Amino acid sequence: DAGVIQSPRHEVTEMGQEVTLRCKPISGHNSLFWYRQTMMRGLELLIYFNNNVPIDDSGMPEDRFSAKMPNASFSTLKIQPSEPRDSAVYFCASSLRTGSYEQYFGPGTRLTVT
Amino acid sequence: AQTVTQSQPEMSVQEAETVTLSCTYDTSENNYYLFWYKQPPSRQMILVIRQEAYKQQNATENRFSVNFQKAAKSFSLKISDSQLGDTAMYFCAFMKGGNTGTASKLTFGTGTRLQVTL
Numbered sequence: 001d002a003g004v005i006q007s008p009r010h011e012v013t014e015m016g017q018e019v020t021l022r023c024k025p026i027s028g029h030n031s032l033f034w035y036r037q038t039m040m041r042g043l044e045l046l047i048y049f050n051n052n053v054p055i056d057d058s059g060m061p062e063d064r065f066s067a068k069m070p071n072a073s074f075s076t077l078k079i080q081p082s083e084p085r086d087s088a089v090y091f092c093a094s095s096l097r098t099g100s101y102e103q104y105f106g107p108g109t110r111l112t113v114t
Numbered sequence: 115a116q117t118v119t120q121s122q123p124e125m126s127v128q129e130a131e132t133v134t135l136s137c138t139y140d141t142s143e144n145n146y147y148l149f150w151y152k153q154p155p156s157r158q159m160i161l162v163i164r165q166e167a168y169k170q171q172n173a174t175e176n177r178f179s180v181n182f183q184k185a186a187k188s189f190s191l192k193i194s195d196s197q198l199g200d201t202a203m204y205f206c207a208f209m210k211g212g213n214t215g216t217a218s219k220l221t222f223g224t225g226t227r228l229q230v231t232l
Contacts (some may be wrong), residue, residue: 033219033220035220042222042223042224042225043205043220043222044222045219045220045221048218048219056219089157091159093159093220101147101209101211101218102149102161102164103161103220104161105151105158105159105160107156107157107158108157108158108159110157
């Protein structure tokens with residue numbers, strides 16, 4: 001089975017530009033999580049969905065960040081406009097709502113905003 | 115709110131030896147799960163081991179085992195017969211147990227960088 005798929009793997013953009021990160025969860029998983037990893041703040045949750053419905057978006061830094069999950073197999077995280085402090089690795093993870101709750105992570109997207 | 119503390123920023127162990135990574139957490143919840151994730155230089159987050167708080171028996175996965183002390187809120191990871199491929203960042207993580215069928219977020223510690231040497 002394919003794991004969690006994220007694209008792009010690397011993104012370099014200029015300040016002020018729009019950035020869209022994409023995630024395809026493991027088939028059959030119905031919970032999806034977006035995390036951000038930085039040296040200063042470590043790994044932190046941005047938002048998560050259960051059955052495509054946003055449950056907790058308290059980690060979204062500000063209105064420049066938005067996330068959608070239009071169906072069970074696709075999610076996007078958008079930053080508009082981007083700023084240098086958004087530079088980080090963004091991980092998507094998925095899990096089953098029931099059972100072991102183990103979260104499986106994608107390879108991450110390394111975002112650099114210049 | 116839950117917090118997870120890893121007090122060892124870096125550790126080193128020789129190949130074939132045993133090493134223990136520490137983790138403590140703070141929560142008022144009674145139903146929760148604890149995890150150890152490994153992040154090698156490739157940056158992929160890999161689940162190493164999981165422990166349910168309601169289980170008294172310590173979890174074991176091959177060379178990896180935990181020492182779960184619920185009263186002390188401690189959750190250490192023991193790696194036996196260390197291998198060069200174990201070199202990585204190790205993160206301890208906490209998940210609150212939700213209502214039946216409800217997944218929840220992970221709260222991570224700051225990580226311990228483990229170096230396995232020859």
